Amino acid sequence: MWTIGFLIFLSIILGIGAWLFFVWSVKSGQYDDPEGPKYRMLEDEDDKKDSETGADH
DSSP states (O other): OHHHHHHHHHHHHHHHHHHHHHHHHHHTTTTSOSSHHHHHTTSOHHHHHHHHHTOOO
16 A cells, blocks of 8 residues: 555656756746747858858858
């Protein structure tokens, strides 16, 4: 019988831990811009730097 109580206690502790980790990730800004990285990957940084300095290829 103590095994069931231990498993319930363990699952509650793990659930609270997961919830605290989620709250920390939201507060630290992990979900602020989920769409940005896939568009930033497509930008060509070399063209931006050349256009800012005025250099031609």
